[in-house]
Amino acid sequence: MKRVVLSLLVLTLAGCNSHKNDWVLQSYDKEKGYIFEHDGVMYQTRCYATGRPMLEANKPDLDPGALPPNIAVYQNECEDVLPYLHKPVPSFTHPYGSILLYTGKDNYRLEFEIKEAK
Numbered sequence: 001m002k003r004v005v006l007s008l009l010v011l012t013l014a015g016c017n018s019h020k021n022d023w024v025l026q027s028y029d030k031e032k033g034y035i036f037e038h039d040g041v042m043y044q045t046r047c048y049a050t051g052r053p054m055l056e057a058n059k060p061d062l063d064p065g066a067l068p069p070n071i072a073v074y075q076n077e078c079e080d081v082l083p084y085l086h087k088p089v090p091s092f093t094h095p096y097g098s099i100l101l102y103t104g105k106d107n108y109r110l111e112f113e114i115k116e117a118k
Contacts (some may be wrong), residue, residue: 020039021038021039022038022088022089022092023036023037023038023088023089023092023094023100024036024037024038024084024086024087024088024089025081025082025084025085025086025087025089026042026085026086027085028075028082028085029075030074030075030076031075032044032075033045033046033047033075033112033115034046034047034075034078034081034112036089036092036100036112038094041117041118042117042118043100043114043116043117044114044115044116044117044118045100045112045113045114045115046075046112046113046115047072047074047075047076047077047078047110047111047112048071048072048099048111048112048113049067049068049069049070049071049072049109049110049111050068050070050072050077050078050108050109050110050111051068051069051070051108051109052068052069052106052107052108052109053066053067053068053069053107053109054069060107062107064093064095064103065093065095065096065101066109067099067101067109067111068108068109068110068111072111077110078102078110078112080102080104080108080110081102081110089102091103091104098113098114099111099112099113099114100112100113100114
């Protein structure tokens with residue numbers, strides 16, 4: 001019986017850390033933007049830019065840190081991340097500074113600017 005209880009405790013604790021290194025989309029508001037959680041910190045962000053990064057001669061820029069070219073006007077321009085509400089967002093990185101970057105299908109990128117971290 002002790003083994004069963006110990007095994008359940010270990011599995012429960014392991015499950016608590018299952019999203020430790022992931023970026024999880026916690027909420028979206030069309031006026032305020034997006035809130036992501038990472039390692040216990042909440043990041044209030046705004047959709048900043050969208051699109052496929054390109055090099056000269058219409059060649060895609062496949063650099064993992066390449067930023068999208070089109071400045072976003074509305075927050076719903078980054079709605080491609082909404083299916084991940086309350087879930088880990090795949091292909092999501094923090095390349096530097098106040099920038100968060102999502103890389104989706106066909107190298108389509110969404111850039112989020114961090115406004116506040118708590």
